[in-house]
Amino acid sequence: MRKLLDIAEDYGKVKNYVYARFGGIGSLDRIYPGYTVQNEMTASGLRTSLGLPSVYFYLAVFDALGDIKCQWMRTKAKILELTGRNVGFTEDDKHYLRFLLKVNNAFAAVLQQKPIQLPAEIQKQYEALAGRADRERLHRYLCRQVRKYHLKLHTDCQHIFSASERAYRYGDHGIYFAVKEKRRRVFVPLTDNNRYKCQLSVRLYPGEQRLEIIVPVYVSVKRHEDYRNTVGIALGMQTMLTTDSGHKYGENFGLYQTAYTKWTEKQNKNYHCNRQNNPGRKKYTMQKKCLEGRLHDYINQELNRFLSEEKPGIICLIKLPKAGAGGGKTSRAVMMWQRGYIRRRLEWKCQEHAIEIVEVFGNGVSRECSRCGGIGERKKGIFCCSACGAVLDEKTNTAGTVRKRAASGKTVRSRQSFQVYEQPE
Ligand SMILES: [Zn+2]
Secondary structure: HHHHHHHHHHHHHHHHHHHHHHHHHEEEEEOOOOOOHHHHHHHHOHHHHHOHHHHHHHHHHHHHHHHHHHHHHHHHHHHHHHHHHHHOOOHHHHHHHHHHHHHHHHHHHHHHOOOOOOOOOHHHHHHHHHHOHHHHHHHHHHHHHHHOOOOOOOOOOOEEEEEHHHEEEOOOOOEEEEEEOOOEEEEEEOOOOOOOOOOOEEEEEEOOOEEEEEEEOOOOOOOOOEEEEOEEEOOOOOOOEOOOOOEOOOOOOHHHHHHHHHHHHHHHHHHHHOOOOOOHHHHHHHHHHHHHHHHHHHHHHHHEEEEEEOOOOEEEEEOOOOOOOOOOOHHHHHOOOOOOHHHHHHHHHHOOOOOEEEEOOOOOOHHHHOOOOOEEEEEOOEEEEEOOOOEEHHHHHHHHHHHHHHHHEEEEEEEEOOOOOOOOO
């Protein structure tokens, strides 16, 4: 443990060094594509002074570099959002700022107060945009926002490190990790027989004298050319999912759900009555797993059917309220409603199929008419608009309003599935 902690500690030191040296404005033009950083880090002499094997050192460098790039992406996204909302800007101003945020060389040049020099084709585009905007003012705006929102990165975590394939080997029901002493490895017995051939993340728990190995799961992204529809959806406790065009998926969801809830309630009652002669929970856990498995199979099967029939490019839905919100008394049935599970599965499947998810605010959404925006009433699953007289299925109306809100830009966030790992060779 001491030897591995030594690695983790140095790993953190390398990351902080990279953050400090390349995280700022001055390095913006050096971090893409990244070999400049690698070369400079080799030349820095840090690796030799720490005595950290290169199988860890360069991973720490790229780890930190990845964080820096993410940090810049977050900063740019924030400024992009602010730009869109700023009423003091003309459309030309906004175009110009968006250009700067998109073209990294231009962005770096503005922040470093250097002249903007771009490849000929883009330079022409730049000059056309710049001619119509108040450049000086916009440059000052950009610098100010970066100073305000761009955070300095630092890690205090000294219990985690990544290991490249060459840093470990499996054997003797365990794993051997390279350490600082040359040609020596430490042996760690493992609790399973899984063997991976990829970069591992290792988290140390020195207090418990154990460690965890974290392995990335790779999925290939399937892009569908014909997935182009924008679909608003409403999730429900009876019918799992209703679209804005009134298509329903998981219509038996309520039945499955009720059966599962009733069974669990009954089991819990029995358990609490028979505490004295405890019947044991093993059988209970087995049965629970089995029932839950069946429910989850149904959910997945219906979500797949939804995607293949609706072919969505964008899915709009209500932002999930924070857990525990909604004022205390939630019934067991609602608690056991697999909403969290459905959401996670939907998000995962959207990543897998390169579908964008757009979240909208949900306040008053089910009382708003999707046709005219007026207020209506709901009775027994039917929505009646008191303004325009529309009579619609309640969930279809909700899904329609969700879609409308998304289209008018009343969105919480929109997320594209770019962070998915592509299948390695
Ligand atoms: Zn209406």
